[in-house]
Amino acid sequence: xxxxxxxxxxxxxxxxxxxxxxxxxxxxxxxxxxxxxxxxxxxxxxxxxxxxxxxxxxxxxxxxxxxxxxxxxxxxxxxxxxxxxxxxxxxxxxxxxxxxxxxxxxxxxxxxx
Amino acid sequence: xxxxxxxxxxxxxxxxxxxxxxxxxxxxxxxxxxxxxxxxxxxxxxxxxxxxxxxxxxxxxxxxxxxxxxxxxxxxxxxxxxxxxxxxxxxxxxxxxxxxxxxxxxxxxxxxxxxxx
Numbered sequence: 001x002x003x004x005x006x007x008x009x010x011x012x013x014x015x016x017x018x019x020x021x022x023x024x025x026x027x028x029x030x031x032x033x034x035x036x037x038x039x040x041x042x043x044x045x046x047x048x049x050x051x052x053x054x055x056x057x058x059x060x061x062x063x064x065x066x067x068x069x070x071x072x073x074x075x076x077x078x079x080x081x082x083x084x085x086x087x088x089x090x091x092x093x094x095x096x097x098x099x100x101x102x103x104x105x106x107x108x109x110x111x112x113x
Numbered sequence: 114x115x116x117x118x119x120x121x122x123x124x125x126x127x128x129x130x131x132x133x134x135x136x137x138x139x140x141x142x143x144x145x146x147x148x149x150x151x152x153x154x155x156x157x158x159x160x161x162x163x164x165x166x167x168x169x170x171x172x173x174x175x176x177x178x179x180x181x182x183x184x185x186x187x188x189x190x191x192x193x194x195x196x197x198x199x200x201x202x203x204x205x206x207x208x209x210x211x212x213x214x215x216x217x218x219x220x221x222x223x224x225x226x227x228x229x230x
Contacts, residue, residue: 004155034217042223043222043224044219046220102158103157106155
């Protein structure tokens with residue numbers, strides 16, 4: 001069985017400060033890891049993915065995430081938060097051998113002006 | 114815009130009725146997924162199609178749920194004898210065949226919000 005944990009329901013950060021949204025995962029085989037974002041009244045949008053290779057992956061809108069195999073983590077980061085980054089962020093995992101994707105419960109990011 | 118489309122966007126039904134939702138994926142995408150999302154939760158995987166073949170199915174998909182993708186293009190999700198617990202947002206996503214740069218990325222539709230009274 002595979003699972004994702006997003007330990008924070010909400011993260012508040014001041015505009016211009018760095019942000020981190022935490023994610024840990026559990027999967028039997030090799031993990032494929034993803035971050036998606038959901039803006040109010042809009043559909044889920046892909047942000048970035050880790051499949052293989054470099055542990056630091058860069059995605060849309062200046063976001064990046066670091067794959068840490070020993071800690072089974074895939075935290076989302078951005079050096080300088082914007083008010084427009086305020087949204088609901090979902091971490092997701094799938095086992096390399098399957099198509100089923102398991103999503104976390106989401107973390108609401110609030111960037112304060 | 115040629116994104117994933119879903120129809121209807123909203124559906125209100127009475128308990129015990131059958132409902133059917135439609136998903137039209139991005140045209141060159143051969144992979145199609147259905148998810149269910151309830152308030153405060155992430156999307157829960159329901160089923161996966163590659164072309165017209167249904168290759169993965171969650172245990173969440175009870176006997177009352179069935180999905181089809183007869184020609185490998187659009188897909189339908191039917192819920193028979195709806196229950197109040199079926200009230201949720203039903204999301205469809207599609208993705209490219211292997212070999213595309215965006216392989217493994219899922220493109221989501223706006224969802225169909227089902228309310229069972």
